[in-house]
Amino acid sequence: MSGATVELRGVTKRYGSTLAVDELSFTVPAGRICVLVGPSGCGKTTSLRMMNRLIEPTSGEILIDGQNVLHEDPVALRRRIGYVIQQVGLFPHETVAANIATVPQLLGWSRDRIRARVDELLALIGLDRNMKERYPAQLSGGERQRVGVARAMAAEPPLMLMDEPFGAVDPIVRNRLQDEFLNLQRTLGITVIFVTHDIDEAIKLGDRVAVMRTGKLVQYSPPAELLAHPADDFVAQFVGHDRALKRLGLLTVGGIELDRTIDRSRLGAAPTLSPSTSVRDALAALLVADARAAAVVDGSNYLGAITLPAIGRMLRGDDAK
Amino acid sequence: MTPNEPLVRWDWLASHAGEIGFRVGEHLELTAIAVAVGLVVAFALSFAVLRIPRLYPPVTTVTGILYTIPSLALFAFLVPYTGLSVLTAEIGLVSYTLLILIRNIVNGIRSVPSDVRDAAQGMGYTPRQILWRIELPLALAVIFAGIRIATITTIGLVTVTALIGEGGLGYFILLGMQELFSTPLLVGAVGSILFAIAADSALVLLQRALTPWARVR
Numbered sequence: 001m002s003g004a005t006v007e008l009r010g011v012t013k014r015y016g017s018t019l020a021v022d023e024l025s026f027t028v029p030a031g032r033i034c035v036l037v038g039p040s041g042c043g044k045t046t047s048l049r050m051m052n053r054l055i056e057p058t059s060g061e062i063l064i065d066g067q068n069v070l071h072e073d074p075v076a077l078r079r080r081i082g083y084v085i086q087q088v089g090l091f092p093h094e095t096v097a098a099n100i101a102t103v104p105q106l107l108g109w110s111r112d113r114i115r116a117r118v119d120e121l122l123a124l125i126g127l128d129r130n131m132k133e134r135y136p137a138q139l140s141g142g143e144r145q146r147v148g149v150a151r152a153m154a155a156e157p158p159l160m161l162m163d164e165p166f167g168a169v170d171p172i173v174r175n176r177l178q179d180e181f182l183n184l185q186r187t188l189g190i191t192v193i194f195v196t197h198d199i200d201e202a203i204k205l206g207d208r209v210a211v212m213r214t215g216k217l218v219q220y221s222p223p224a225e226l227l228a229h230p231a232d233d234f235v236a237q238f239v240g241h242d243r244a245l246k247r248l249g250l251l252t253v254g255g256i257e258l259d260r261t262i263d264r265s266r267l268g269a270a271p272t273l274s275p276s277t278s279v280r281d282a283l284a285a286l287l288v289a290d291a292r293a294a295a296v297v298d299g300s301n302y303l304g305a306i307t308l309p310a311i312g313r314m315l316r317g318d319d320a321k
Numbered sequence: 322m323t324p325n326e327p328l329v330r331w332d333w334l335a336s337h338a339g340e341i342g343f344r345v346g347e348h349l350e351l352t353a354i355a356v357a358v359g360l361v362v363a364f365a366l367s368f369a370v371l372r373i374p375r376l377y378p379p380v381t382t383v384t385g386i387l388y389t390i391p392s393l394a395l396f397a398f399l400v401p402y403t404g405l406s407v408l409t410a411e412i413g414l415v416s417y418t419l420l421i422l423i424r425n426i427v428n429g430i431r432s433v434p435s436d437v438r439d440a441a442q443g444m445g446y447t448p449r450q451i452l453w454r455i456e457l458p459l460a461l462a463v464i465f466a467g468i469r470i471a472t473i474t475t476i477g478l479v480t481v482t483a484l485i486g487e488g489g490l491g492y493f494i495l496l497g498m499q500e501l502f503s504t505p506l507l508v509g510a511v512g513s514i515l516f517a518i519a520a521d522s523a524l525v526l527l528q529r530a531l532t533p534w535a536r537v538r
Contacts, residue, residue, distance in 0.1 A: 054443055079445035089440025093458045093534045103444050135534045151444075161443075 003031035003191035004065045004158035006051070011060030013046055013215075020046045022215040024060070028208065030158075031189040035206035037196055039238070043215040044195045048161050051193065052081045064159060079103055082152030082160035082190075086167045088144050090136040096122075096147055097132040103155040121150040124184065142173040149181065153188070162194045166201070178204060199239050203227070203246060211235050224250050244315045248280040251314075253296050258304025267295040267305060275303065283311050330504045341493075341508060348489025348516060351479045355411055356472050359418030366419070367426040377427065384420040392417070392481045400485060410482040417478060418471040425467025429460030462535060465528040469521055476517045480509065490516065 006028040013021040021043040028034040036044040049055040051062055053074040062069045069077055090099050097118050104114045122129055125146040136144055145165060152160055166174045166181075182205060185192055196202055202209045203223040211219045211226070219231035227247040230236035240246065254275025271285040271294040286294055286308055293307040334341070366384075370377045395413045403409040433456050441455050457464075480491030488495065490512040497506025529536065 052443060054439070075445050075447055077445075078443055083440065083443035085436060085440060085443070087434075087436035089434075089436040089438075091437060091441070091455060093532070106445055106450075135537045137534070138537050 002158060002189050005030045005063075006034075006159060006191060006193065007061075007063040007066075008047075008051075009061040009063070011047065011050060011062060012058050013043070013050060013055060014058040019215050021050070021057075024212075024215075024217055026208075026210055026217060026220050028191055028193060030191055032207040033185060033192040033194060033205055034208045034210060035194045035196060035202040036210045036212060037199060037202040037206075037238075038212035040197060041214075042212040044197075044212050045163055047212070048163055048193060048195050051159075051161055052078045052083060054078075079106055079155065080157050080159075082157040082162075084148050084152045084160065084162040084165040086164040088136075088148040088165075088168075090144055090147060090151070092136050095133050095135060096127075096139070099136070099147060100151045100154050102151055107155055109155075117154060121154060124153075125150045126180070141169045142177060145169060145173075145177055146180075149184075153184075153190075158190055160190055160192045162192060164196055165194075167196070167198075174201075181205070200246070203239075203250065211238060245280060248283060248311070248314065249278050251279040253277050253279055253282050253306050254298070254303070256306070256310075256314075258296055259293070259307055259310065260304045262293060262305040262307075264295060264302045267293060270294050270305075272297050273306070274298065279306070279311060279314065282306050283308075286311075326503070328503050329507060333504045334508070337505075341512070344489050344492055345512065345516065347487070348476070348479055348491075348513065351407070351410060351414065351482065351487060351489055352472065352475050352520070355414035355475045355479075356418060356468065358411065359415045359422055359471060359475075360468070362415065363419055363422035363426055367423050367430070370423070370427055371430060380423060381420065384416075384423060387416040388420040392478055393484065396482065396485050405486040407487060409485055410479075410487040413482070414475050414478055417474060421471045421474070422464075422467050425463050426460065429463030429467075430456045432463065433459045458532075461532050462528070465524065465531075469524050472520050472524060473517050476513060476520060480513055489513075 008024050008026055011021060011024040012019065024043075024047055026034070036047060038044050046055055050057045051064075051069070053069060057070065064081075091102075100118050100121055101114045104117060109117070118132065119129065122132065127143060127146055127150075131139070131143070136147070139147065145168075148165065152162075166177050169177065178201065194202075194205060196205075203226070206223055208220060209223050209226050210217055211231075213234055219226060219235050221229075224247060226235070227239055227243045227250070230239055230243070236243070252275060253273050254277075256279060269289075270291045271282075271289045273282055273285065273294050273296050275296060275298050277285075277296075282294060286292070286306075292309075293305045296303045296306055366376075366380055370380055392413060395416070396409060399409045399412055403412065430452075437455060437459070438451060441451050446455065479487075479489050480494055482488045483491030483495040490509045493505040493509030493512070495509075497503060497509065
């Protein structure tokens with residue numbers, strides 16, 4: 001399966017005299033994750049629900065691979081778009097297997113094809129095959145979320161809409177589900193539009209982050225750009241005072257310019273880091289070791305040193321392009 | 322009651338076994354028809370109410386009034402029109418089931434969690450598929466609670482229809498009172514209680530078989 005391109009053009013939703021969504025326009029390239037983020041009531045969920053026409057836009061166009069969804073039959077449209085919500089909405093009276101089979105069954109797949117697909121998805125989300133005949137009440141919160149994601153992916157949709165899908169589980173499980181989800185999305189290459197009110201989740205998952213406020217799009221950019229150059233005070237406040245630190249969390253020591261003038265022998269007692277360490281964790285390691293520099297080592301290969309002054313320059317944004 | 326007569330004359334029971342069986346069958350038939358017809362009418366009205374919520378208050382008012390009319394008065398009112406017939410009995414019996422059944426069907430369907438409905442709609446269920454595959458199965462427990470009350474109420478009311486020539490086991494109660502003879506009176510009273518218990522147990526078993534997901538955890 002591969003992703004679909006999604007384009008919104010001047011999408012507006014009006015309830016009486018209030019504007020819930022105001023002239024929303026942006027494009028999500030195929031295979032990317034776009035996160036809609038903003039405080040409650042900013043119109044992010046309304047925007048998402050217009051994309052599969054659970055809510056009808058007042059005006060504007062929504063194009064999936066160039067086709068205006070407003071000219072399509074809503075039921076057929078929804079069957080080719082994955083949909084995951086915070087409360088999951090698993091059908092309590094159906095087994096895990098039957099829940100996952102929902103859309104393939106609506107599409108009239110053969111029994112054998114559905115059974116094979118259910119097994120494949122269970123393996124993909126890391127759920128044991130003997131869970132198939134369980135009912136949702138017998139699952140943990142994390143397992144329910146996984147089944148919800150599997151159900152949404154069952155008919156290989158090129159686009160998934162996810163409304164705070166990890167909002168109802170505890171932080172440890174949420175973190176693990178996010179990692180699993182990222183892996184899955186990278187493997188499958190589907191396009192995802194994801195709603196959250198949690199800026200950290202947006203930065204972690206998004207290839208693009210769309211910040212919304214009172215129905216308007218305030219900024220639409222990659223997470224690093226959002227942290228480095230917030231469009232206005234609202235966005236700056238929303239991403240948090242620690243945005244510089246958060247930005248360090250997006251960079252790895254293997255991905256930045258290292259100081260090669262410092263010889264390995266001078267770093268005897270200094271911390272040793274692998275290239276996949278985030279710059280944020282490198283900073284923590286330096287502070288804990290009370291060191292000014294750390295060695296970045298790939299296996300036995302010395303790549304260079306990362307120094308406190310260099311991290312300081314990054315924090316101040318001297319490196320910003 | 323005649324002095325020195327025992328409470329139960331077993332020889333009477335033995336000699337009337339055939340008739341007792343016939344009356345039990347009649348009781349079952351009157352009850353089954355009333356609950357079945359009641360369900361059909363109640364589902365039709367409930368679907369209308371779910372589609373047009375404005376109809377709910379008038380529907381509950383009318384069925385509520387029907388429910389409060391004393392059964393004897395209702396039968397007395399109907400006899401001039403429909404005579405001493407099964408039809409008269411069933412009109413009364415059905416009208417008493419409606420309030421309970423409609424309330425439970427409507428509330429059962431309305432209590433389906435909104436996230437389940439939202440997920441179903443978002444994945445491409447049509448409104449009809451949502452009703453039949455999601456809402457009705459999930460409302461089954463509440464609907465069954467209504468069917469059980471309606472059934473037990475109907476079994477009790479069937480005995481009253483003895484006064485218009487129907488009555489199932491109620492016939493024996495009437496007979497016992499007319500002849501001041503305790504044996505048939507007990508057959509009618511105890512019989513209808515046992516019948517109600519049996520019917521209720523059967524419905525519980527049926528509900529369990531139809532809702533396997535409610536037994537897990």
